Amino acid sequence: MIRKLLKSVREYKTASIIVPVLMVVEAIMEIVIPFLMTAIVGELQRVAESTDSNVTVDMNTVILYGALMIVCAVGALIAGTVGAKLAAKASCGFAHNLREDMYNNLQTFSFANIDNYSTASLITRITTDVTNVQNAYQMAIRMLIRAPILFIASIIMTCFIEPLMALLFAGAAVVLGIVVFICMFKVVPYFRTMFKKYDALNAVVQEDLTAIRVVKSYVREDLEDSKMKKATGDVYTYSVKAERILTVMMPSVMLVMFIVNILVLTLGSNMTMGNIDGSVDPTQMQTLFQYSAQVLSGVMMVAMCLNFIALSRGSAERIVQVLDERTTLPKSKEQIKEVKDGSVDFDGVEFCYSQKADVAVLKDIDLHIKSGETIGIIGSTGSGKSSLVSLIPRLYDPTKGTVKVGGVDVRKYNLDALRNSVAMVLQKNVLFSGTVAENLRWGDENATDEQIREAAEQACADEFIQQLPGGYNYDLGQGGVNVSGGQKQRLCIARALLKHPKIIIFDDSTSAVDTKTDATIRSNLRKYAPETTKIIIAQRIASVQDADKIIVIDEGKIDGIGTHEELLESNEIYREIYQSQVKGGEE
Ligand SMILES: Nc1ncnc2c1ncn2[C@@H]1O[C@H](COP(=O)(O)OP(=O)(O)OP(=O)(O)O)[C@@H](O)[C@H]1O
Numbered sequence: 198m199i200r201k202l203l204k205s206v207r208e209y210k211t212a213s214i215i216v217p218v219l220m221v222v223e224a225i226m227e228i229v230i231p232f233l234m235t236a237i238v239g240e241l242q243r244v245a246e247s248t249d250s251n252v253t254v255d256m257n258t259v260i261l262y263g264a265l266m267i268v269c270a271v272g273a274l275i276a277g278t279v280g281a282k283l284a285a286k287a288s289c290g291f292a293h294n295l296r297e298d299m300y301n302n303l304q305t306f307s308f309a310n311i312d313n314y315s316t317a318s319l320i321t322r323i324t325t326d327v328t329n330v331q332n333a334y335q336m337a338i339r340m341l342i343r344a345p346i347l348f349i350a351s352i353i354m355t356c357f358i359e360p361l362m363a364l365l366f367a368g369a370a371v372v373l374g375i376v377v378f379i380c381m382f383k384v385v386p387y388f389r390t391m392f393k394k395y396d397a398l399n400a401v402v403q404e405d406l407t408a409i410r411v412v413k414s415y416v417r418e419d420l421e422d423s424k425m426k427k428a429t430g431d432v433y434t435y436s437v438k439a440e441r442i443l444t445v446m447m448p449s450v451m452l453v454m455f456i457v458n459i460l461v462l463t464l465g466s467n468m469t470m471g472n473i474d475g476s477v478d479p480t481q482m483q484t485l486f487q488y489s490a491q492v493l494s495g496v497m498m499v500a501m502c503l504n505f506i507a508l509s510r511g512s513a514e515r516i517v518q519v520l521d522e523r524t525t526l527p528k529s530k531e532q533i534k535e536v537k538d539g540s541v542d543f544d545g546v547e548f549c550y551s552q553k554a555d556v557a558v559l560k561d562i563d564l565h566i567k568s569g570e571t572i573g574i575i576g577s578t579g580s581g582k583s584s585l586v587s588l589i590p591r592l593y594d595p596t597k598g599t600v601k602v603g604g605v606d607v608r609k610y611n612l613d614a615l616r617n618s619v620a621m622v623l624q625k626n627v628l629f630s631g632t633v634a635e636n637l638r639w640g641d642e643n644a645t646d647e648q649i650r651e652a653a654e655q656a657c658a659d660e661f662i663q664q665l666p667g668g669y670n671y672d673l674g675q676g677g678v679n680v681s682g683g684q685k686q687r688l689c690i691a692r693a694l695l696k697h698p699k700i701i702i703f704d705d706s707t708s709a710v711d712t713k714t715d716a717t718i719r720s721n722l723r724k725y726a727p728e729t730t731k732i733i734i735a736q737r738i739a740s741v742q743d744a745d746k747i748i749v750i751d752e753g754k755i756d757g758i759g760t761h762e763e764l765l766e767s768n769e770i771y772r773e774i775y776q777s778q779v780k781g782g783e784e
């Protein structure tokens with residue numbers, strides 16, 4: 198898992214290697230400084246204690262050690278600052294690459310892949326989870342080598358002064374290590390739960406904001422409010438629990454530190470007075486305090502570092518899951534780029550949305566559509582109409598059998614080439630924020646203003662667009678909120694027409710358009726795109742009545758194929774739908 202994540206370090210590899218080196222340099226400098234200090238104080242002490250008045254301070258020694266101290270201090274400062282800067286750069290760059298890699302992989306997801314994740318969870322993975330891993334990474338490259346070196350070197354230096362003190366520090370380090378580790382061990386599960394609660398919070402906010410109009414029209418603000426309260430309340434509860442433990446940690450660290458200092462003082466003074474065997478003299482006391490602080494901070498850093506890494510493990514797993522997800526639409530060897538014509542063939546097709554599902558959504562589909570034909574598809578809701586047509590531009594692959602476009606298995610095409618030839622106006626379609634013209638250019642980014650107007654005219658959209666303030670430059674707002682349902686459908690049709698596809702599929706795309714406009718759009722299609730295969734899914738018989746062939750779908754199977762007249766004669770389901778609609782009309 199770690200290796201997979203580290204692949205995203207890329208151009209920040211050098212920085213990531215230099216940082217630990219600089220941190221080690223900083224640690225060594227910090228260890229040497231107290232040692233030099235002792236040397237200078239020792240020199241002064243020698244003179245002070247001497248009874249001989251001829252003995253004077255050896256200034257050369259003092260200046261040499263002083264100069265070395267300045268060099269070490271400046272060295273530590275430079276190594277520390279540059280190291281911190283590079284660590285920030287490396288970790289931010291790593292996070293940036295990680296997000297980019299996740300996003301790039303997300304773009305390769307098929308519809309089936311997308312079905313596996315909730316939007317909220319994907320957002321948390323790309324934002325919060327990456328931030329967690331970024332923090333852990335920064336901590337690791339800064340501390341994971343520096344802290345143990347600081348710890349070990351301080352112990353060794355202490356050994357030179359007095360082995361007993363080194364033993365004392367080591368004992369204190371073990372105690373502190375256990376305290377910090379227990380605290381972190383208890384905190385980590387709370388943090389982990391907290392991140393899950395963040396996921397839930399994201400989900401509530403996202404759902405509420407995207408469906409805010411429904412919430413308002415059903416007067417469910419209170420319900421949404423209570424959902425939000427619960428979500429934020431959960432995050433609050435777990436943060437407080439975690440913080441409560443963390444508040445114990447710092448005072449415990451200080452306590453251990455003070456106890457160690459008292460012991461150093463007691464032991465040290467007794468050694469100086471000769472009560473205990475030992476080689477500590479008063480000049481070394483200050484140095485010992487500094488080493489004890491370094492030993493303990495080293496231990497604390499290692500313990501915290503390990504725990505933060507453990508904490509980010511959950512996040513790392515969730516990130517790797519996205520990085521590892523492979524599209525369910527594997528690339529073919531052939532990568533055919535040319536779609537010959539708009540013919541469509543289904544041979545023995547069966548289809549399930551997930552491998553686990555035991556009931557197939559589509560069964561035994563054999564269907565042959567000639568290029569340029571107009572096909573109507575009708576059937577009750579949930580019968581499998583959308584599923585059937587989604588196999589043509591390869592939004593999903595069939596579980597069994599083959600789907601051919603232009604006489605070639607859709608799996609052999611280059612996916613972009615196939616989808617550029619098959620325009621599908623989805624049942625749940627969306628527009629993007631931006632102007633009308635910008636939205637229509639999704640169909641063809643190089644389309645001229647004239648071509649855009651032509652497409653809009655064919656989709657019976659030009660008239661209403663002209664009336665919008667600013668016409669084609671009218672801003673649609675997020676998701677196209679500024680236009681009516683029927684207007685949105687017509688914009689989506691115009692966008693699809695601009696692709697000049699070989700096959701065009703309307704999935705219930707004129708349901709919000711009045712019958713007259715619906716008929717005009719169909720006649721325009723016949724007139725301006727005679728060679729394009731037109732597949733029209735509709736609930737209204739009137740929308741499919743004049744098609745070359747009408748397909749009746751029932752419970753995932755083809756119940757009948759024929760013209761309007763043939764089906765009226767031979768197909769019971771079709772007859773029933775027709776009668777209910779005609780009667781409804783008469784009434
Ligand atoms: N993404 C999906 N994941 C799992 N099952 C799905 C998915 N989409 C649709 N289904 C199921 O597949 C079946 C057929 O759905 P489909 O959308 O093809 O029906 P439809 O004929 O287009 O209905 P409608 O007229 O309401 O649009 C339904 O039982 C539905 O629950």
Ligand SMILES: [Mg+2]
Pocket residue numbers: 582583584624704705
């Ligand atoms: Mg549908």
